[in-house]
Amino acid sequence: MNTEHPLYKWFTPEIADRSARILKRPAALKIEGLHKSFDHKGTPVKVLNEIDFTAYKREFICVVGPSGCGKSTLARLIAGLETHEQGAIVIDDNTVTGPGPDRGMVFQSYSLFPWLTIKQNVMFGLTQAGMAYNTAEAEAFQWIDLVGLTKFADAYPHQLSGGMKQRVAIIRALANQPKILLMDEPFAALDPQNRLKMQQYLLEIWQNIDITIFFITHDLDEAIYLADRILVLEANPGQVVEALEVPLPRPRKADTLLSPEFLATKAYLEKLVHPEHEEIDMDDKLSMVRMVPVNSEVPDIF
Numbered sequence: 001m002n003t004e005h006p007l008y009k010w011f012t013p014e015i016a017d018r019s020a021r022i023l024k025r026p027a028a029l030k031i032e033g034l035h036k037s038f039d040h041k042g043t044p045v046k047v048l049n050e051i052d053f054t055a056y057k058r059e060f061i062c063v064v065g066p067s068g069c070g071k072s073t074l075a076r077l078i079a080g081l082e083t084h085e086q087g088a089i090v091i092d093d094n095t096v097t098g099p100g101p102d103r104g105m106v107f108q109s110y111s112l113f114p115w116l117t118i119k120q121n122v123m124f125g126l127t128q129a130g131m132a133y134n135t136a137e138a139e140a141f142q143w144i145d146l147v148g149l150t151k152f153a154d155a156y157p158h159q160l161s162g163g164m165k166q167r168v169a170i171i172r173a174l175a176n177q178p179k180i181l182l183m184d185e186p187f188a189a190l191d192p193q194n195r196l197k198m199q200q201y202l203l204e205i206w207q208n209i210d211i212t213i214f215f216i217t218h219d220l221d222e223a224i225y226l227a228d229r230i231l232v233l234e235a236n237p238g239q240v241v242e243a244l245e246v247p248l249p250r251p252r253k254a255d256t257l258l259s260p261e262f263l264a265t266k267a268y269l270e271k272l273v274h275p276e277h278e279e280i281d282m283d284d285k286l287s288m289v290r291m292v293p294v295n296s297e298v299p300d301i302f
């Protein structure tokens, strides 16, 4: 780690050791010179520019960046749901040319089949891949048990809370044994308490199975809490600003969010992701406050 880096003092020998161990593992995902444009009224508009990045086996990567910087596009390209004009995406030495069973996806909206029970949802990919019904059912029960939903195996998605549905979406993706789990804002629709619980669940699952996670989020707290490294993108066009090693030891717990290294990392990321915030001075803020009409209803929280 560069001794000039603003977070240098938090890179303890323990963190440096974790980082060195991860970098020695084989690459799970290589993104090489990736460019992506979308057509806008007949003109190509570059969304991703020269993205180069490698994630190593069992690494937990979070991707952050301002709205529109191409985070979801990048996840969709890795999933093989979009095509790119230049560069390559390589998973375990295989170049991505379309969707495949080596990648599982979990989105913000619960993409469960509403007409299937929880067990049937989890079994779906397994039976589609040719697994015998009884074997698939036994596997599905193991996954359902892992996330504490045994009692709900025969329930339908609409009978579950948002957090429960997301647990099912995760195990449904994992049951197919992908090499990479792509998650695009999976917990964004949950309230803060359920969100934290889901983050803890995800970390527990990740620690117990052989999976590399590529997790898109708007939420810097979430990224710092979960990731080994955070890929920071900037917008117009989307390109890499930094792949930041998270200087926080594991295991991470709820009080990790209050530690000085967490707060220092967050302040650093805030500046990378929203540099314009530095330009807002207090006089601007006060002039906005003064614009509130004297008689307007002000909520009783002040």
Ligand SMILES: Nc1ncnc2c1ncn2[C@@H]1O[C@H](COP(=O)(O)OP(=O)(O)OP(=O)(O)O)[C@@H](O)[C@H]1O
Binding pocket: 038, 039, 047, 065, 066, 067, 068, 069, 070, 071, 072, 073, 074, 218
């Ligand atoms: N199918 C499409 N056709 C045309 N333009 C698109 C398409 N998909 C995305 N874009 C544009 O590409 C840019 C990046 O979009 P993308 O959704 O990947 O960004 P993002 O970083 O995930 O944004 P957010 O954080 O707001 O979800 C945006 O300007 C978007 O309007």
